[in-house]
Amino acid sequence: MATLSPILKQATPVIVDHALGSWIYATDGKKYLDFTTGIGVTSTGHCHPDVVAAAREQVGKIVHAQYTTVMHKPLLELTERLGDFLPSGLDSVFYATSGSEAVEASVRLARMATGRPNIISFHGGFHGRTVGAASLTTAGTKFRSGFSPLMSGVHIAPFPHAYRYGWDEETAVDFALKELDQLLASISSPADTAGFIIEPVLGDGGYIPTPAGFLQGLRERADKHGIVLIVDEVQAGVGRTGKFWGHNWAGITPDVIITAKGLASGFPISAIAASTELMGKAWPGSQGGTYGGNAVAAAAGVATLAVIERENMVQNALVRGDELRAGLDSLKGQFATIGDVRGRGLMQSVEFTAADGTPDAATALAVQQAAIPEELLLLTCGPHGNVIRIIPPLNVSSDEIQAGLTRFTQALKTAAV
Numbered sequence: 435m436a437t438l439s440p441i442l443k444q445a446t447p448v449i450v451d452h453a454l455g456s457w458i459y460a461t462d463g464k465k466y467l468d469f470t471t472g473i474g475v476t477s478t479g480h481c482h483p484d485v486v487a488a489a490r491e492q493v494g495k496i497v498h499a500q501y502t503t504v505m506h507k508p509l510l511e512l513t514e515r516l517g518d519f520l521p522s523g524l525d526s527v528f529y530a531t532s533g534s535e536a537v538e539a540s541v542r543l544a545r546m547a548t549g550r551p552n553i554i555s556f557h558g559g560f561h562g563r564t565v566g567a568a569s570l571t572t573a574g575t576k577f578r579s580g581f582s583p584l585m586s587g588v589h590i591a592p593f594p595h596a597y598r599y600g601w602d603e604e605t606a607v608d609f610a611l612k613e614l615d616q617l618l619a620s621i622s623s624p625a626d627t628a629g630f631i632i633e634p635v636l637g638d639g640g641y642i643p644t645p646a647g648f649l650q651g652l653r654e655r656a657d658k659h660g661i662v663l664i665v666d667e668v669q670a671g672v673g674r675t676g677k678f679w680g681h682n683w684a685g686i687t688p689d690v691i692i693t694a695k696g697l698a699s700g701f702p703i704s705a706i707a708a709s710t711e712l713m714g715k716a717w718p719g720s721q722g723g724t725y726g727g728n729a730v731a732a733a734a735g736v737a738t739l740a741v742i743e744r745e746n747m748v749q750n751a752l753v754r755g756d757e758l759r760a761g762l763d764s765l766k767g768q769f770a771t772i773g774d775v776r777g778r779g780l781m782q783s784v785e786f787t788a789a790d791g792t793p794d795a796a797t798a799l800a801v802q803q804a805a806i807p808e809e810l811l812l813l814t815c816g817p818h819g820n821v822i823r824i825i826p827p828l829n830v831s832s833d834e835i836q837a838g839l840t841r842f843t844q845a846l847k848t849a850a851v
């Protein structure tokens with residue numbers, strides 16, 4: 435008899451029977467409020483009827499239409515629909531399956547387009563688990579430790595983490611941009627630098643919104659030096675932050691957008707978008723993959739974008755996010771172990787710290803675990819594991835937000851005193 439590998443580390447013992455909207459119905463008969471959404475994936479809630487119908491219909495037509503062999507209608511439709519949400523000028527889309535693969539695709543594109551070797555990523559960034567993507571990832575040593583050497587040609591620059599440094603945002607941005615300039619002057623010259631890669635909100639690295647001034651600073655430097663600015667929207671994109679793209683908060687336009695997770699409500703599909711000119715600098719056939727741009731996932735993606743628009747889910751993410759944030763802010767004063775509350779839209783978090791301000795991972799884990807008997811599912815994150823992230827579906831209701839806050843408060847009372 436085979437068993438599942440202990441390599442898998444699970445945050446909860448829950449075994450799902452079925453799920454609908456914000457709720458997971460487990461085999462133990464319990465009904466859990468799911469504020470994990472499969473790590474920010476089930477954007478339209480579990481099993482949205484339109485997404486299920488689109489996938490069902492497509493399964494009966496063709497499941498695997500391998501896209502380097504034959505093209506299929508759902509991918510053409512998804513590309514057209516996605517075009518409505520992409521910034522003007524980013525009119526060329528390449529598909530893969532996972533976020534990590536799309537990150538790797540963006541690195542290859544930046545290298546091929548510039549003829550330069552190096553990529554600069556930022557402390558706390560999470561870009562995936564494959565070797566190339568892990569090389570860019572510094573959201574915790576658990577994503578790197580023990581399987582070096584990773585990909586070469588990667589440099590990591592400081593992120594403007596105001597809370598951790600005890601600075602105001604402006605000071606943190608100024609520091610991080612100066613450090614970046616220093617790196618470009620001393621380690622990786624612009625002539626050797628193909629791209630910057632950054633999340634608009636650090637995800638696994640602690641749910642820290644990237645200050646607008648920092649993204650603007652990167653844009654300026656990318657323009658000045660011909661460096662490709664890659665924004666990794668895998669977790670923050672597709673409405674999660676209350677704007678369609680996380681970088682919209684900074685008013686910049688990236689050269690490459692990476693998207694995955696919420697794009698198809700749980701069906702695996704990812705993409706990179708760039709200008710036709712930039713994409714044209716990579717030779718045809720330089721990228722691909724057996725399962726890339728799967729037909730059922732693409733059909734689910736088309737349905738996802740349609741319901742996000744029809745049901746005003748981006749706006750809902752903003753309004754419900756404010757309600758969630760107000761509730762979390764009010765808890766901050768009540769529990770001394772809460773050091774910081776932050777996030778954007780429905781990407782909110784609570785950081786736990788000891789009295790001296792050092793990260794308190796034990797309390798974060800205890801609260802996450804104490805939420806399980808309250809039938810609330812949560813995840814931790816951050817390099818120190820001391821942050822709880824709260825990721826409801828984009829169509830979460832006001833009542834569900836309040837129910838989540840009540841359950842979270844109960845878990846805090848059990849574990850964070």
Ligand code: PMP
Pocket residue numbers: 473532533534535537560561562563633637638666667668669670694695
């Ligand atoms: N980039 C970001 C910002 C992510 O949050 C993730 C997944 N957590 C990835 C890339 C990697 O995606 P995947 O797990 O689908 O490979």
